[in-house]
Amino acid sequence: GQQLNQSPQSMFIQEGEDVSMNCTSSSIFNTWLWYKQDPGEGPVLLIALYKAGELTSNGRLTAQFGITRKDSFLNISASIPSDVGIYFCAGRSMEYGNKLVFGAGTILRVKS
Amino acid sequence: DAGITQSPRHKVTETGTPVTLRCHQTENHRYMYWYRQDPGHGLRLIHYSYGVKDTDKGEVSDGYSVSRSKTEDFLLTLESATSSQTSVYFCAIRGGGGEYDTQYFGPGTRLTVL
Numbered sequence: 001g002q003q004l005n006q007s008p009q010s011m012f013i014q015e016g017e018d019v020s021m022n023c024t025s026s027s028i029f030n031t032w033l034w035y036k037q038d039p040g041e042g043p044v045l046l047i048a049l050y051k052a053g054e055l056t057s058n059g060r061l062t063a064q065f066g067i068t069r070k071d072s073f074l075n076i077s078a079s080i081p082s083d084v085g086i087y088f089c090a091g092r093s094m095e096y097g098n099k100l101v102f103g104a105g106t107i108l109r110v111k112s
Numbered sequence: 113d114a115g116i117t118q119s120p121r122h123k124v125t126e127t128g129t130p131v132t133l134r135c136h137q138t139e140n141h142r143y144m145y146w147y148r149q150d151p152g153h154g155l156r157l158i159h160y161s162y163g164v165k166d167t168d169k170g171e172v173s174d175g176y177s178v179s180r181s182k183t184e185d186f187l188l189t190l191e192s193a194t195s196s197q198t199s200v201y202f203c204a205i206r207g208g209g210g211e212y213d214t215q216y217f218g219p220g221t222r223l224t225v226l
Contacts, residue, residue, distance in 0.1 A: 004154075033214055042116075042202055042217035043155070050212055088154060090215075099170070100215055102154035 003027070003096060006089050006103030014111050019076040021106045023089030031092035032072035033100070034063050038085045046087075047074070081110050115139045116218035118203050124224045131190040133221050135203030137183075143206035144186040145215065146170075146178060148199040155202065161186055193225045 006023045013019055023032070031050055035043035047058050049065035049072060056063055060077045072091070076083055089103040115138035125131050135144060143162055147155040147170075157170030159178040167178050175197060177189045190197055203218040 031213075042219045045214060045216060048214050099157055099160070102156075104152055104154045
């Protein structure tokens, strides 16, 4: 089964809107990573989080490591057309042998 | 850019034929990984390597083997390809270190098994 539950599965947003997505699990994680994948390319690392409660920004992107260590959130502010793509969360947990496990992805589509 | 290349980028093959995918890195990373990506599943680990000749299985290793005879190259082999192995395959390397490790991905290989 899916170790990470990522939501929403997909979303349409208006250009300029803020976007939120999240990743949850029943297990405790010690690392959360957020990736973006453009069509025909490999995932590109956006933000890495290593401590519970940590809040990290990368331009218009902000991600947080949930305080319970079982979830993480990614926010995109003032979305633009090039934000289109698939966003993946990934986490590392002792429960999974410290190997990265991935969410199924959030497909982001922007209405121009 | 983590200096990772994959070859071929696209391949179409027939059921029952052997297929080898290559991952090449230029930055001397110790850990390398092979994932497959399928709709609705995200990325799933096939095999990984933690050094030359040191490999281990991942979540979906059945039907796949790997080899690493040099630090820079990690090969994924499908001994007898099946249609269920049609997928996009990504290689990754481990960056950072200790508790701050992360992974960087190559551009992918799209494999179609007819």
